[in-house]
Amino acid sequence: MNNYIELLKEFIRTDFKLRYKNSYLGIIWIVLKPLAMFSIIYLIWSNIMVMNADYKMGLLLGIMIMSFFSEAIMMGMDSLLTKSGIILKIKFPREITIYSAVTIALMDFAFNMIVFVIFSFFTPIHPTGIGLLLFLAAIVCIFVLTMGVSLFLSILYIRLRDIHNLIEVGVQLIFWATPIYYTLAMMPEKLQKIIILNPLTLIVTYARKGLITGDQVRLEDFLQMGIVFLVCCAILLLGTIFFKKKVSKIAEYF
Amino acid sequence: MDENKPIIQIRDLKKSFFLPHERHDSLVEFMSNPFRIFKPKGEQFTVLKDIDLDVYKGEFLGIMGRNGSGKSTLLKILAGIYEPTSGSVKVTGSVVPFLELGVGFNAELSGRENVFLNGIILGMSKDKLKKKYDEIVAFAELEKFMDMPLKNYSSGMQVRLAFSIAIMADADIYILDEVLAVGDVEFQKKCFDVFRNYKEQKKTVILVTHAAGSVKDFCTRAVFLKDGVFQVQGDVDEVIEAYNRG
Structure with missing residues (x-):
């Protein structure tokens, strides 16, 4: 058990370090890159299309959450294959590779949040204690959700390499099926019913509500978040069961 | 630990792999039965069969065999990387596999x-x-x-x-896959000292090698693996002889 945690930490540390190895600015890129990327979006929406402040910050936060989602899923899916060299040579709990990949994506999200805080100096947001709690709950939900999906996809990917392309497109589809650029209210009623079924819709909605308009948070919001959390946990449970059942044979299919 | 009980016990082990045939489906073929990607054509290829082996604590077991005889597969099963197709493998104690350095x-x-x-x-x-x-x-x-x-x-x-x-x-058990031949002569000497040390400490070592010399020097027992079955089992000299004969 002790080694389990140490191995997880070592995988995270190594993979994180390797990304910015050999670049002059090194670790600074972690903040610099999202800062540059989101500045573009921010400037476009501030100058070309005049939008209200909450919408602008909501857009940034939405994109950040969705890029966590796609990064976590894609890296989680690839993680067994990228670590195949080790998997073929030594026995260790295979799920560590997925845990570390999704955690790295979460760390990237945390650095993106630094950028978000920088932008919030220019466009004020209204966080409250209870709002932050709702925001954190939303992030926990999406973390649990992506973990479950990644556990499932990582196994599938070994047997069926085609899904890499499929999921890439799928993640795009989910991005546009989630109210990031638009709000739910803009959509025709029929479409709203479909969009609300996407768990990311609620996650993004409540993350925004908690962080940007924290003064509007009600107790009912936590109740709904709780339901989303249960759904995410169920997905994680199913993913874990599927993973445990299939992983012992995975070394033969690399 | 009970000295008389084997630290590794293999009974009736069989391992086969699925060898998929080349996929040359055209799009039309694929469309006619899209579910075939879940059931690719192929055959079972048996790598190991009827393997029985007991290894006791403190033994230094050599495994010899030509390329493709199933040595590495056996080691990978012992290391817990592959699962046996049938039969049982019981390993008591911790294992460190050096399948690759x-x-x-x-x-x-x-x-x-x-x-x-x-x-x-x-x-x-x-x-x-x-x-x-x-x-x-x-x-x-x-x-x-x-x-x-x-x-x-x-x-x-x-x-x-x-x-x-x-x-x-x-660890209690070390699994070494042809890692003996590393470095220059000086460093090799140091490596051999380490192996001797394992032997003195009564560690259990399983060694796969082509070098008859190292089997003779270290191993207390050896097996000769050919076409997935143990041809000769036991005496080191007999195993080396069998290996040289092919």
Whole structure:
């Protein structure tokens, strides 16, 4: 058990370090890159299309959450294959590779949040204690959700390499099926019913509500978040069961 | 631990792999039955069959056999990487497999970082690695190079570092896959000292090699594997003779 945690930490540390190895600015890129990327979006929406402040910050936060989602899923899916060299040579709990990949994506999200805080100096947001709690709950939900999906996809990917392309497109589809650029209210009623079924819709909605308009948070919001959390946990449970059942044979299919 | 009970017990082991045939489906063929991607055509290929083996504590077992005879598959099953198709494998105690030296080594990381990465993958704790770090470096004779990225190491240096980390791993059973022939003569001598040390400490070692000399020098018992079955089992000399005959 002790080694389990140490191995997880070592995988995270190594993979994180390797990304910015050999670049002059090194670790600074972690903040610099999202800062540059989101500045573009921010400037476009501030100058070309005049939008209200909450919408602008909501857009940034939405994109950040969705890029966590796609990064976590894609890296989680690839993680067994990228670590195949080790998997073929030594026995260790295979799920560590997925845990570390999704955690790295979460760390990237945390650095993106630094950028978000920088932008919030220019466009004020209204966080409250209870709002932050709702925001954190939303992030926990999406973390649990992506973990479950990644556990499932990582196994599938070994047997069926085609899904890499499929999921890439799928993640795009989910991005546009989630109210990031638009709000739910803009959509025709029929479409709203479909969009609300996407768990990311609620996650993004409540993350925004908690962080940007924290003064509007009600107790009912936590109740709904709780339901989303249960759904995410169920997905994680199913993913874990599927993973445990299939992983012992995975070394033969690399 | 009970001395009379085998530390490794293999009964009626069989391992076969699925060999898929080349996929040359056209789009039309695929459309006619899209579910076929879940059931590709192929055949079962049996690598190991009817394997029975008992290894006792303190034994130094040599496994000999030509390329493709199933040695590595057997080791991978013992290491828990592959699952047997049928039969049972019971291993009591901790295993450190050296199927390859430097598992997880990354060329971009420094020698120092790789010591910790590889060491933890081999199951050592970070504290222990910190304590043993100087010893590892001294054994590998790489004091000056530890902050250099591994990609700038010569292959000999990489192997030396990997071996020096590996021998720090503490286990009941060591599985070695042809790692004896590493480094120059001086370093090989040091490696052999380590093996002798294992023997004195009554560690259980399973060694796969083509070198009859090392089997003779170290092994208390040997098996000759051919076409997935044990042809000869027991006496070292008999096994070497059988191996030389092919």
